[in-house]
Amino acid sequence: MTGILAGLRIVEGSAFIAAPLGGMTLAQMGADVIRFDDIKGGLDSDRWPVTKDGKSIYWAGLNKGKRSIAVDLRSPKGRELLTALITAPGEGAGIFTTNMPARGWLSYEALSKKRADLIALNILGDRHGTANVDYTVNAITGFPMVTGAVGHSGPVNAVAPPWDLATAYAGAMALLAAERHRRLTGQGQRIVLPLQDMALAATSALGYLGEAVVNQVDRPRFGNEIFGTFGRDFRTKDGRHVMICIFSDRHVDALAAAGGFKEAFASIEQKTGQDLKTDAGRWNARAELIAVIEPWVAAHTTDEVSAALKTAGALWAPYKTFRELSTDKDAVIDNPMFTFIDQPGIGAYPVAASPLQFGAAPREAPKPAPVLGQHTDEILSGILGLPGHEIARLHDEKVVGGPNK
Template sequence: MSKGILSGMRVIEASAFVAAPLGGMTLAQMGADVIRIDPLGGGLDHRRWPVTADNTSLFWCGLNKSKRSVALDLASAEGRELAMALITAPGEDAGLFLTNFPPRGWLDHDKLRARREDLIQLTVQGDRHGGSAVDYTINSRVGIPYITGDERGAATNEAVNHVLPAWDLITGQMVAVGLLAAERHRLKTGQGQHVKLALEDVALAAVSHLGLIAEAQLGQQRERHGNELFGAFGRDFKTADGERVIVVGLTLKQWQALCDAMGLNEAVSALGERLGLDLNLEGDRFRARKELGAMVEGWMARHTYVEVAASLTKQGACWGRYQTLAELVTQDEACSVANPMFGLIDQPGAGKYLAAGLPLNFSGLERVPVGVAPTLGQHTAEVLSEILGITQAQYGGMVDRGLAAR
């Protein structure tokens, strides 16, 4: 069995939905022993859509691969005591706790730190004050829905939401980074700490890094541009047989490849002279995007998808085909076991399907095979015995009292 780069590390997780479970799973797929604690019957996200016909959450299974599951009666004092004991159990590579629940009660950092002084706790928050927020409410605040969608939407001030929880996904990766950074600090100093990570701050940082905040402060109003790439040339087009592709001319090399593939060099040169623009510059390509788009549209309309693909690929152009999720999983080699990141798993409650492992490929280690998500409470007896020394007889008594999963 391959061992991941974080083999030996133990992380206790109490979480729900995307960011925190994703952070925990990222560590688990690198080999850490990530133990998720849930209440009996499952937490807030245990039945989150999409679900199978028998109500198994593919969402929950997807974000909890390679973890171990402990289910306890967290409404009882004894159940909370067991959870706190797991979080603060001794061990040089233990004492790491991840949650996105409010840090109070048994999740309170000061209470936990009183049991283990070098505890590292990372708490994912909605906003920096600890208020409630989710990806979609944060997205509405940072202005993205007002620069997304068809340019005609600006007239009605229409907001356009999106289906990808971008801030959750970034936060999940920062969870892993934050825990590893704090653990490195502890190795050097012996000190634990409480790390707080606000979804709101992650989104604000991202739009700042992309220049959007500076742009607004300097008085430039970002407009909607539909499917057109801002600041360069790129958008979707239909081929003669109705396939849809995207072409991107962001760099000069990419732009030259597109022109060569479509035989547009002379026409583009003439257009630049007519408009007084240097179309070798990405900004000028954006200014001339309507005229350039009409040229590309005409070329696409005269060629089938096979012809388009052959010509663009031959010239090394930057392009892609639009496909549905169904087409992705049935026709795209990248989304198959031909890609070593993927594996076929037999997920309890859901069946056999393709699942992704860790995108990182470490040259010094073999890839860790993709693991399944546990069933709720699957490892309760095992974990309590291994970490807290609870015997089989003691565990049987817990089950009889309704304290732990059977």
Template sequence: MSDILKGLRLVEASAFVAAPLGGMTLAQMGAEVIRIDALNGGLDARRWPVAGTGESLFWSGLNKGKKSVALDIASPEGRELAERIICAGGDDAGLLLTNFPPRGWLDYDRLKARRGDLIQLTIQGDRHGGSAVDYTVNPAMGLPFLTGPDAANSPVNHVLPAWDLITGQMAAVGLLAGERQRRRSGQGQHVKLALEDVALAVMGHLGFIAEAELGSRREPAGNHLFGAYGRDFVCADGARIMVVGLTGKQWSALVQATGIADRLPATEARLRLDLTQEGDRFKGRHAIDELIAPWAAGLTLSEAAVALDAAGACWGLYRSVDDMVRSHPNCATSNPMFARVAHPGLGEVLTPGIPLDFVGRDRLPPAPPPRLGQHTEEILLGVAGISSGEFAKLHDRGLVLTG
């Protein structure tokens, strides 16, 4: 089994996307990830999308494979129990992931006084600790003005919370890096990760910042691939496909599949472009569109697919989410990443594990999310070290919840 992180214990106090995703990433590699929630659940316990029962598909999807402890964290006794769970354990424990303000029972210095080698990773909105979410950070990056039709007069928000997703993965990397450093030095640390900084860093990595500093103003390109050639086309039966000629090989394959080779010299001469160069393909994109559009419009999807596949072209079919679930060959249990798993309150759902494939090791099967408080007794007795009698008293006083 690819439980490559077996033995590692992480405590998570979180909500929404980035932090839960970071914790789940580690859980799906075999780490023991313990969620600490309030008695009525986390802030995102009922986040849409929801099933007809009201169960959050969002929460269920981002907390697979974790253990749930539900405490009255508004009470001193509940906060004390939370701190004991965070700071308990041996060399493979003492890791905390949160996107809540690091104060009170989540204050690093307070926790460090109990466990000197604690590793805490705190996800923040900005580097000053201010509030921000993907839907406020992304507008500040300028990308909504580049998304949408060519002549867009207003910004178009992206439906995918990209910065949250990158931040979640980076949180997992940061925790593992901190744990490696602790193994070498014996020292813990407080790692801060700002959502806005993640976005700014990526904008720099992809050349957006340098482009703006050097005086270039990028305009929205609609469904065209920026900087090379790629665009969507409608086939004779109404199916929509995306074709890409980013690399030289992809471009040659697309030219072969669409049969436009003999018309390219005249296009290049007229536009004074060399279409073997990816930048020139972007400059000449509209002329290339005019060559490919009749080819696509004259073929059904199956006919276009045969031609594109025979040439080894890079292309994809536009599907609705419903279509993807029904017909995408890799969104199925034939893909070893997936299994059908019973989720609490939802029934059996097609469920992904981690995309990483550790060659030579079997995949860890996808696990369901926990019920709220499902592991409260197990963790308080086995990790926090309280007795069964103490647990009974806490339960009777309504300070803990068992799922």
């Protein structure tokens, strides 16, 4: 293995998003991440989106670059093998991450008896151990009650799973922090990361709880307008949409130059008494700003609007569908982060490597996700040291599985 995390080995027992994405994040930086699944497949092995043949593009995306071992998780011998794998010796080994119930044979107490310096990350639904997913966690954060069109009644769920994503990256960071602590002290530890607490911590950090308590308000819906400054979508002459934002003095001047709004903006300031160089001023005068910007965008094509905004250095972006994004020259096709890979059972499509660019190590190209049990034999042999005849017997007894067995 190469990459900035070469020499680190993490064993992962996971499903859905937070845990596998955290492992994939580390794998893309060079860690040897070994995912174990039941020989019949994991809970999310067929989760959508899928191909027309039912192959999970979702699963492939979250497990790029990992190794796969397939084991009968109900078998005592299978559990014994995985225990040995999790607690195998080695300076960079002895690291385990899971969002499965970490009890019984998978508990930190049981595993640390085999390796005292074990690091184990347990991602929970909430701090009580109750099952939760991004959508149930999001429900209590308040965000669904401020998302959606002005005047809409009832919650609007998020399409992207923000708390799973945040938990994945926080979990990866936690494992690296614990590994550093172990190198300095020799001590292992159990790390608990509740998905709900991740969401609540972020909600608090963004000031939403503070606003509710200090100002004694429930924020209303503002549709696609960015609260507290200026930003919203505008429709072009040819029926497309662009997002235009103002976050600084420079953005005010750039937008004014793009659309010839200098006099109009000055008139808004004089009429409203608001300073457009401040967030508050832009927010309070947003209706007047929209009245100036909207007809200009509507009178021009997307290409014309884009050229003017880009030339002026304004803060903007065109809205794209996923299909449009997949063929975007700058974002995907010519972006060195992406590589077209041929994922077994799915086909060729652009896949992102790690977005991190380290000066001391080149970025690792993305690798396909493994086929279930693809690396069973090499893991049993290379890490656990089992001879060929013993591995063959485990296959015959259906304790382990592999793609060609």
